[in-house]
Amino acid sequence: MKFSVIFEAQLADPTVEREHQVIRDCVEQAVYAEEMGFDRIWAVEHHSLKWYAHMSAPEIFLTWVAAKTSTIRIGHGVVCMPFNFNHPARVAERAAMLDLLSGGRLDLGAGRGGTEQETSLCGVDKERTTQEVEEALRIIGKAWQEDELEYHGELIDIDPHPILPRPQQTPHPPLFLACSRADTLRQAAELGIGALVMGFAGPQSIKEMREAYDSALAGRDSSRFVSSVVNDHFSVLCPTIVLDDRETAQRIGIRGQRFFAQSIGHWYGGAGIPDEAVVEGADEAAAMREAAEQVVARLHEHNIPVRPTATATFNADHAYGTAEDAIAYVEQLRDAGADEIMCLIQMGTVPQEACMETIRQWGEKVIPHFRSERTPRPRSGQASLERREEQPPRHREVQPPQHREEQTPQQRQKENR
Template sequence: MQFSMIFEAQLADPTPERERRLLHDCVEQAVYGEAMGFDRVWAVEHHGLERYAHMSASEVFLTWVAAKTSTIRIGHGVVCMPFNYNHPVRVAERVGMLDALSGGRLDVGGGRGSTRMEMGMCGVNPSDTYPQLVEGLRFLAGAWQKEQVDWHTDLLDVGPAKILPRPVQTPHPPLYMACSKRDTVVMAAELGVGALVMGFAGPEEVKEMYDLYHATVRTRTGEKLVSTEVNDKFVALCPTIVLDDGPKALKIGTRGQRFFAESIAHWYGHGPVPREDTEDDDNIAALAKDKEDLVAKLNEANIPARPQDTGAFNAEHAYGTPQQAIEYVERLAEIGVDEVMCLIQMGTVPQEACMETIRHWGETVIPHFRAG
């Protein structure tokens, strides 16, 4: 099993000065992650989502991290693939450049960039997002298969042309896809790309997603595969804060998760701006109440309350001491998860708590799973 970290670059009380400090803090965490034995860092791509994600140019962030490290892999988790966000040729060029500069350390995930804010900013038609996501992945897989790319479909007309520079990893870096619901888990398996799965709902939901993914892998016909290089890796998110003081870690972690959950509700569900002055609140109770309120609203609208809708309000994660984190990760290991993707940097979590968490994972949690 491998271990990684994901960066949204979340920011409570945003100001330009705090934003700049945040970005450098994220780089510091990523570099420290290499020293502590993490295998990979992932960076999201979002646009205009203040507080929730200030990571709008993840290729620049990942390049900065790559220049300061030598072994840790760097991953787009994920590139917004609809063409008005990123034209497929530009994605391929950036992938080739970053893979070459990093010495072949790049992983690439694709996603829809599906908030109304982002689609409106970039002129993306919602109905185009899935077809262009799949087309973008196919194009990326084929960009270097021949000396020149000559690509002509109903969605994309390119070439004959050369995509330069060429990546170190041939024919392309490993491909992944963001998976927040069952339909996208099935799609990732059919396309032959790794699944980056939100794990907020807990191990039970992760297991259902894992079983669905691998059931689809076993029964797929191969006609939808985007590449000759198949990647059947299953990656699950793991929110975590680990400190010597377990109760303090729980308090900091659940406060950060509340900020994360309320940010999701704000940008994806038109909820209020996330609350920031929550240090003295019972954030576990607040998350439970928010879940109850959401379920009630869905019931009123005759909409089933699915785990992917309510999962962000589940506070039972790897918050506490190193031993408590080990016990949580053991549940993911029993499922068969290939990679645990740690969510540490949340909007209200101080830098010192992030760094101590990375240290505890590196000194205790990761070695526990590598000892065998």
């Protein structure tokens, strides 16, 4: 199992000074995550979503972190792939440059960035976002297969051009898709790419989403694959605050998640401005339930059906508490099918010291619990477990037999392993 930290750069009381400090705090957390044994960090991309996400240029953030670290993987979770946000060729160029300079540590996720606030900023056609994301993934999957990229699709034409530089990972960094519904899980599986899954609804929901993903894996052929390599990795979001004092961790974590839920509701569902107040000793679990009830009441008022996803972000039953509480919750996510736990720690009202202490507790207590389960050890003649785990799990090459003669002896040796 892999462990990672995901960054939104959320911000209560968004003054210029606090905004600058929060982004610096995220860098500090990311660098510390490597020291504490995490496998990966992820950074989102959103635009103009005040409060919810001030991470508008993750390529810069990730490059800065990559320069300050040496082993932790660096993940776009995700790039907004509609063309007016980011032209596919530019995404490929930037990804290759960062992959090269980081020593082959990049993972590349794709998403829609579909809020009205974001699409109106960049002139994105909301009706085409799903198609453009898939077409962008096909272009990136094809970009370095030949000396020059040529692509003629339904939405975009690219005449022959070299895409420079080439990434260190061949043929490109592992690809992922942001998934929050069964249809996007099926899409990810059919495209042959990993799934980055929202986990607010809890382990049972994750189990159902994993079953949907596995069902699509079992039923797919290669007709929709976007690349010659397949990545069947299933990463799950895990909101968490871990401290020695269980009640304090729960209060800080649930308060932070309430800010997250209200700010996402503001931009995605037309709710009011998120509540930024932090009241010492408040019953945050009760405040979370009240906030969820307000969402339901607003939906009823507008005659909108109340689906489980409408209040999922207000579910407060997560890895909040002691390290033992976090271990027990991660065991549930593992049993539900998670290949990777994406820790959501930096939420708008969570103080930096709680974020850093949570990373320390995970690194010293939670992650080692699951690392100790990595048995059996490799037999003589096998690559070491540590060496194998430098590569993303399940990222395997899919190459027709007629192309094997074009491979180098080293590539054939690697594939035969």
